[in-house]
Amino acid sequence: MRMDDYRHSDNIEDRRGSRMSGGGVRLGGGRLGLGTIAIALVASYFLGVNPLTVINMLAGGGMPAIEQQAPAAAPPVDDPTAQFVSKVLASTEDTWNTAFREMGRQYQEPKLVLFSGLTPTACGTGQSAMGPFYCPGDQKVYIDLSFFREMKEKFRAPGEFAQAYVVAHEVGHHVQHLLGISDQVQRARQQAGEKEANALSVRLELQADCLAGVWGKRTDNMANILDPGDLQAALTAAAAIGDDRLQQQAQGRIVPESFTHGSSEQRMRWFKRGFDSGDFNQCNTFNNRPL
Structure with missing residues (x-):
């Protein structure tokens, strides 16, 4: 990148x-x-x-x-990974500020928190083992940067655009929160059985993947940030954290009804759909059609 x-x-x-x-x-x-x-x-x-x-x-x-021993601060200038994440977050701000203006709305920029181990959030105690996550209660994205090393070594998904995809996906959840989509899904999940609730979670996560693709396309159009091979790096990352692949690695079998994020194929396809179109309207995963 x-x-x-x-x-x-x-x-x-x-x-x-x-x-x-x-x-x-x-x-x-x-x-x-x-x-x-x-x-x-x-x-x-x-x-x-x-x-x-x-x-x-x-x-x-x-x-x-x-x-906390000390108040939160800006990341040090000699930390290249943190600096890279800061630039990726800035690019999401530019992209979604523009997209929200096009929709006649005002974008509220989220905070991104770098932490190690444990950290307090409005959604409870955040843990590194949870991986990157978004908390709608405080409108913050949380990430332990060691997850990027895990992506490279455990999931075989290296590359800066793969890392940027992770950040953009979590910011996608912020976009869903601002548009009221997350609240609607949460209310529906509370009234549904476990299988139906999981299916709704999958649709929410795949939409966030699609929104990450929209960010990638729009940011590249604005700033020409992508090198050859970057798109494939993001697709590899999306595939590496598909529920089917993770379940196969962890338990040796796949249980589709327990999926909460989508299969590898679905995650790649919805990211690619957002990237190919650059259009938020192409990210409707809740139209009752098969995913």
Whole structure:
């Protein structure tokens, strides 16, 4: 990708200097030591539940909160990956500000939070193990940059445009939130059975993939950022995190009714649809037609 001359976003929060203060996690007014946390981690492994859930039970309830050592700041200039992410976020701001004006709307730019390990969010405690995610409660995208290394080494999806696709996908969820799509889907999911709720999640995620494609096309048209092979890198990344491939790797079998993000083929196809058209209107995954 050719992003060297692109501006940096002002909407980056670097929390990677934060830590668990005092050797424990403060929960509901109390504090748990590292020994208790270790027990909770072991218990969570055998119970198959989130370790924070176990810790919360041991503490008597309450939402975990991380005490930050220092306030969030801009990423250091000698961190090329963080600087790259800042430029990608800036490009999404330019793209979606323009697209929203075309729709007669005003775009509200999200914040992007860089963190390591754990971080507090309006949606609960964010964890690196969750991968990148968007929280509509605070309108922030959260990412541990070690995920990019995992993409390269575990998912065999290297390349800057693959990394940019991940950021653009999460910003796509922000776009869905601003347009009220996410809230509609959430209400429908609450009234649906598990299979139907999963199917709605798939449609939401595939639309975010399509919106990432729209970003890629529009940004390239505006700033000529793509090199030969960049599109394939993004498609490889989309395929690598398809539910079918992840399930096959994790459990040796595929259970389509449990999909929440879409198959590899679907994720590639919807990203490509957005990229080929550059048109938000081509990203309607909720028209009751097969995906």
